Amino acid sequence: MKFPYGICDFRKITMKNYFYCDRTDRIPLLEKGEYLLFLRPRRFGKSLLLSMLANYYDVAKKHEFETMFGNLKIGKNPTELRNSFFILKWDFSCVDPSGSVEDIRKALHDHINSCIKAFCRYYRNQLPGKVNLDWDNAINSINELISIIQTTDYNIYLLIDEYDNFANQIMMGIRRERNELYDALVHEEGPLRTLFKAVKASASESIFDRIFITGVSPVVMSDITSGYNIAENIYLRYQFNDICGFTDNEIEQALKSIAGECDLSEEKITEALELMKTYYNGYKFSSKADKYVYNPTLSTYFLKYLYEDCEYPDEMLDSNLATDDAKLEYIAQVPAGRQMLLELLREDRSVDIPKLTSRFGIREMLTDQGKDNVFMKAFLYYFGVLTVSERTEQGKINLKIPNLAIKGLYADKICQMLLPEPAIRDQGKAAAELLYQQGNIQPLCDFVEQHYFKVFSNRDYKWANELTVKTAFLTLLYNDILYIMDTETELDRRYADLTMIIRPDMRRFTILDILIEFKFVKLKDADMSGEQAGKLTQEELQNMPLMKTQMEDAKVQVKDYGDVLDKRHGNLRLRKYAVVSLGFERLWWEEVIRRKS
Structure with a gap:
């Protein structure tokens, strides 16, 4: 077997017998639209989809149709449009986003001209004349190409890959300066809007007879507004939920x-x-889809x-x-973004929105104060760090962190966000290692008291409970190389706060499985100030009635959860801990050890 990691050339994959999940049966459905916009997260198979379409419709690939498509679904019942277009491809991930607006305009126009040059070389036997390129203005080159194509028997199928790539890189750079640059690209007579105006004009003349555009989010397309308002958005349709992705x-x-x-x-x-x-x-990209x-x-x-x-x-x-954690970094910079990221990791990794917004621009997202951050949540959905879970009883769409790989990005980004000093973070990680290597939780509790609690106390966060403390521990303990980590693990219809179960292939190492249950006592309920809590001796802390009650509850829960985990997995080296927090000031922990019968 051969697995095409990093390969997005459909011809190579099919002709050299690489692993391929057939999605050619969606071609007839795609043909119902002429100017399509399809969005998926980065590295989610969009380029391979475009390559499949290019090889299917390319007039110069007629002789290879049976070899490439004969064993696939569409090969048994091809459409009338197969092998009937000139294929013009642009890939905006190749456009350099650095420099001034003029530098970026030149990089964009150079790319368009290079693609037209490659097009002319590829179809040199079918073109009746030479296309004169204008290296100062690719719009002129497009018009020149159109004048030649009009004299042939074929129209152009335009494929644009990662249409928003370089614009997104600019948008997510240093905020104030880069936002001004981004605005100059997409508004008024900016180079990106001007280009798409030319594409729209060519489409209206049926020279660009069909257009298929891929990207990550609708933000850039929304910001060029009238520059290209003919796109049919197909990315939220359930029929295309798995057109990229495996079942x-x-x-x-x-x-x-x-x-x-x-x-x-x-x-x-x-x-x-x-x-x-x-x-x-x-991953689920439509609320109507029935499968991830x-x-x-x-x-x-x-x-x-x-x-x-x-x-x-x-x-x-x-x-x-x-590198996708750049999207989380960007959200952390916008108004209320830090709060939202913390809540996503805290509240069982899910949030609700009224609907999946198909169009919104950068200004809407940055100024969305009165709509429960709906645009920022949608932004994270499009970038693949949130995905559709289900509809709530109130009819809203529930978004969640899709899997453990993405959850690791959240944990790492929040740790960097709350503990920006690398040396301090390293201390926290070292303390965490002592827990799962030796079963010593005291250094980790000391670190949380001395560092994380200061962050939580000094910032105006909207909540203060055991979930906040759990988040602190999770960001320090997170290790997906050694562990399958989870919060709110379901155990007999109840939920454990934090579990670290050693990956099956890592059980050869002498590390420990970990289970922690957290409880929280508010300073207000304890009738004391943060200063008073900080002065308590450990004995005084443990003798407080509220703390004793919460500790007993935590110990009972962690024992029950531990029994369920032992029965579920077997052969665990499980260490169980109850941790009770007094405000964001003090921690009291106890290890729960099973008594031998």
Whole structure:
């Protein structure tokens, strides 16, 4: 078997027998629209989808149709439009976003001209004349190309990949300066709007007979407004929910194929499937879709590694995807963004919005104070760090963190956000290691008291309870190389606060499984100030009636949860802890040890 990690060339994948999940049956449905806009998160298979369309419609690929598509669904019943267009491709991820507006305009126009030059070379036998390029203004080159195409028997199918890539990079740079630059690109007569005006004009003349545009979010398209208002948004339609992404059945079949090469047992296949589901599954792009899909890039990364080494990769999050935390960094800079990120990790990783907004610009998102941050939540949905979960009883759409890989980005970003000094963060991580390596929780509790509690006390956060304390511990303990980590783990219809279960392939190491239950006593309920709480001796803290009651409750819960985990997993090296917080001032912990009968 061959897994096409990093390969988005449909022709190469099909002709060299790489692993491919057939989505060609959606071609007839796509043909019902002429000017389509399709959005998916970064590295989610958009480029491969475009490559599939390019090879299907390319008039110069008629002789290869049977080889590429004969064994696929569309090959058995192709549409009349197959192999009937010139294909012009632009990839805006190739446009340099650095420099001034004029620098970016030149980079954009250079890219368009280079693509037209490659187009002319590719179709040189079908074109009746030479296209004279204007390297100062690619709009003129487009018009020149159109004048030549009008004399042929074919029209152009324009494919634009990552239409918003360089604009997003500008938008998420240093905020004030970069926002001014972004505005200059998309508003008035900015180069991006001007380009799309030319595309729209060519579409109206039926020279660009069909257009398919991919990107990550609708923000840029909304901001160029009338520059390109002919796009049909198909990204929220349930029929295209899995057009990019893998299904449970496809992952399972791939694992079974690998099992034959690596001599994996049925039990090992089930284990690998559950591991992939935990880290890579969970994406739903339409509230009407009935199934979740796996991130295709991360899944291919895992499958390729497993096939070649017959073992799981240590790092479940491919480093090429780790850069997506820039979106979280951007949200942390906008009004109320920090609060929202904390709430997402705190409130069982979900938020509600009235609807999935299909169009909104940067100004709407940055000034959305009275709408419960709906645009920022939608922004995170489009970038793949939130996904559709379900509809609530009130008819709202519930968004959640899709899987453990993305949850790790949240935990890391929040840790950086609340503890910006690297040396301080390193101290916290070192304290966390003492817990899961030696079972010593005291240094971690000391660190939270001395550092995290100061952050929580000094900022005007809207909530103060055990979930806040849990967030602090989670961001320091998070380790998806060694552990399957979870908060609010369901155990017999109840929910444990924080579990760290060693990954099956990491049980060879002498680390510990961890279970922690948190409780919180408000300073107001204890009738004391933060200063008074800070002066309490440990004995005085433990003798407070409210603290004793919460500790007893936590110990009972953590014991019950521990019993369920032992029965569920078996062979755990489980250490169980109850932690009670007095405001954002003091912590009292106890380890709950099973008594031998």
